[in-house]
Amino acid sequence: MTGHDPIDPVAGRTAAEWDGLVDGLSALAVWPPAGPIVLVAPHPDDELLATGATLAAASDAGTEIRVAAATDGEMSHPHLSDGGRRHLVERRLAETDRAYEAAGITATRTRFSLPDFGAATDADGWGARLTERLAPLVDGAAVILAPWEGDGHPDHDACGRVAATMAGAADVPLVSFPVWSWNWDHPDAPAIPFQRAVRFDLDG
Template structure:
């Protein structure tokens, strides 16, 4: 784990401090990539961390493949109103709708257990290596959740993607999701990174915000029961609705 246990109720660092850090980061250029593969640990990670990249790539004529490693069935483990099967149904459909909003095809689903990806890291690495190998396009880029993000599924996906990219000569970008909740710009993990920032056009920003709005199961309560509280309360979701996205190279 990259940091302490994630507390979604914590305020986190003020946006102004992150804005100052982003201003010191290099810009992320979109070269003539033939394809972008975006790997998400859970349905919604791909939009939270890379939705703007996806829609920007599509606008530039770059083919995009989205891969969701789990179906997100464990987002509300204590829910008495939504069991794992129902949650998976909701999140699969939300991810399909969000992808369409971004101009991409429905995600490829790998179906690994939500919360248990670490037990299947070798299998995931093989699957991602095969997928990238099948694509076989020189210059393709893979964006995956950051291997130090603070969530075991995210970190496992980052490690597996890094290994698969190394084996297939694919450029890797990693995007943070939960980092914004626990880190600060001077955190040792961030000092080890090479961050780059993608500035979103107004159209790309608007499309990302529309895509995020499809994940109602994550930012709205499922019921009045405390176990059904949002996983992405408003103060957390707001961190992903700004005009930039950050990637580690």
């Protein structure tokens, strides 16, 4: 990531700008998988922003879903005091609870509470701790979902790298998803690897 926040509400891309590329993708052939889904979320709510409908479809089908939140997201507003950050964590968790309920998603959710933005200063150590804590959840998984490792936030990228390594070691399919990169990337010359992408079609 460069030295600025790539999420700019003015200069960032809009969803409509991506429609042409997304509409041209092949649809995901089989969903949900036959076994458990493991999703690695860098921060609480990333999984819903990126894959909420996909998870809801799997939940509706009775598929086991295991979600691991690597951090509590306390640094999303770095100017806050310590007390403000604690309040922010509580608020984000409560909002995520309500979002799961509204979407009808049943999942086993685990918080690792690693330092938010910690991968920016200690990518190897942060990733090692994530790997250790993820190992029990990955056991028996049919697929692992995680941010694309080029997404543009240190924690997102680290989660993507860890998930890719663990998926390879366990011989489990990996599905990567963008979160931040929708905003900083450019549809006319995308860095997101659309040549390997598929889309998930919503029903109704």
